[in-house]
Amino acid sequence: MARPPHLCSCGKIVAHGVRCTCQAKQDRERKARFDQKRPSARARGYNHEWQNARAEYLGYFPTCKICGSSANVVDHIRPHKGDDRLFWDSRNWQPLCTTCHNSIKQRQEKRSFTQPLGGYGS
Structure with missing residues (x-):
């Protein structure tokens, strides 16, 4: 039996086991902010x-x-x-x-x- 869809915090109904597009967008933005602050590989010792x-x-x-x-x-x-x-x-x-x-x-x-x-x- 298939599990029912769920309600995302943004208000969209999303199928079970699927991430809402708003969550994926938030993850991409969070990772981009982290990458801007992260030192380069060379600066971290990978020379x-x-x-x-x-x-x-x-x-x-x-x-x-x-x-x-x-x-x-x-x-x-x-x-x-x-x-x-x-x-x-x-x-x-x-x-x-x-x-x-x-x-x-x-x-x-x-x-x-x-x-x-x-x-x-x-």
């Missing part, structure tokens, strides 16, 4: 030295720790938040594919979940 370390790490650990596909992201298990010691600690790194990093890992960070996903060196 040429990082690119070399990343390439070397992925050479040793080429598969995603979550799904087993080819890894192309070196993820910080615990967010470093500007802490250089934590940023460069390879025990805090794990190989992920882009899909797992941008979905599963990001969802976990939003919930303040910082346990390793089974990363190497943990």
Whole structure:
């Protein structure tokens, strides 16, 4: 049996499991405001030295720790938040594919979940 539609806070009736267009617009605007304040990748430490370390790490650990596909992201298990010691600690790194990093890992960070996903060196 299908679940009934719901009433959005804007007053529109929306089908179950579907987001209202006003909510999607609010999310886009919120993310744009955040991105304007966020420092560049280089300012956050992702420079040429990082690119070399990343390439070397992925050479040793080429598969995603979550799904087993080819890894192309070196993820910080615990967010470093500007802490250089934590940023460069390879025990805090794990190989992920882009899909797992941008979905599963990001969802976990939003919930303040910082346990390793089974990363190497943990």
